[in-house]
Amino acid sequence: MITLQNIEKVYRTSSIETLALNNININIRKGEFVSIMGPSGCGKSTLLNIMGLLDEPSKGNVAIDGQLVKSYRDKELAALRNQKIGLIFQSFHLINDLSVLDNVEIPLLYRSRNGGSASGKSRLDHAKEALEKVGLSNRTKHFPRQLSGGQKQRVAIARAIVGNPEIILADEPTGNLDSVMGNEIMSILQGLNNDGATIIMVTHDESMAKKTDRLIRLFDGTQVGDSVLRAGGAGPGDNPGHFTHNPTSQLLNP
């Protein structure tokens, strides 16, 4: 589903070079719930951003469903992201001036403006459905400032799933929440995973990581662990999957 091959990421400023990721090789299988852990600054967010096509590696290859994304232009990357990937962040990233319902509709608006055919009514229906899935049907007209942290994160999850993405990437989704709310958010993510979503979650919390299928550990930009926590997770030794031919992109393994 997501394959990273020999990924290196270097951040360069005029005076400093930081090797944020060094020779990372990971294959995420369809339907897995994977957690990524490691000390502050070890490269977790950088890794998630590369998986989410928000950032490019300095070296190496990223493939989504076997398709190398290296040759994709920004617009193609944005379209692929909108179609396949839902993003959830620690600080929610909601738009304060928009109602809950309008926040959740945003990915569908993007899709409509880029050739999608969904009507305004169907977009709103989908947004309401997504809010129902996270138990927030009774807050559609509220604004983010009128919600608790856990509710804000549930809105963010509804926005992430409204377009039915196959992949959900979550960067410390419970990091700003107390343990009760954090557990609620984990239950929602587990439910989405049971329904078939592939989820990759960065966390500092071992107890949250233990609820996932597989734990990848990073240290200083290097992958230092990859363990299966429950059946269903792919093993550390798994080889990257095969790559299908698409004339518009290179093959990762010709």
Ligand SMILES: Nc1ncnc2c1ncn2[C@@H]1O[C@H](COP(=O)(O)OP(=O)(O)OP(=O)(O)O)[C@@H](O)[C@H]1O
């Ligand atoms: N835009 C940037 N420019 C320069 N260096 C950066 C940039 N973003 C991240 N880094 C550096 O890359 C390394 C990895 O950062 P990253 O944010 O991926 O770590 P992290 O594991 O997610 O950390 P945390 O747990 O504190 O959020 C760090 O040393 C950081 O200082």
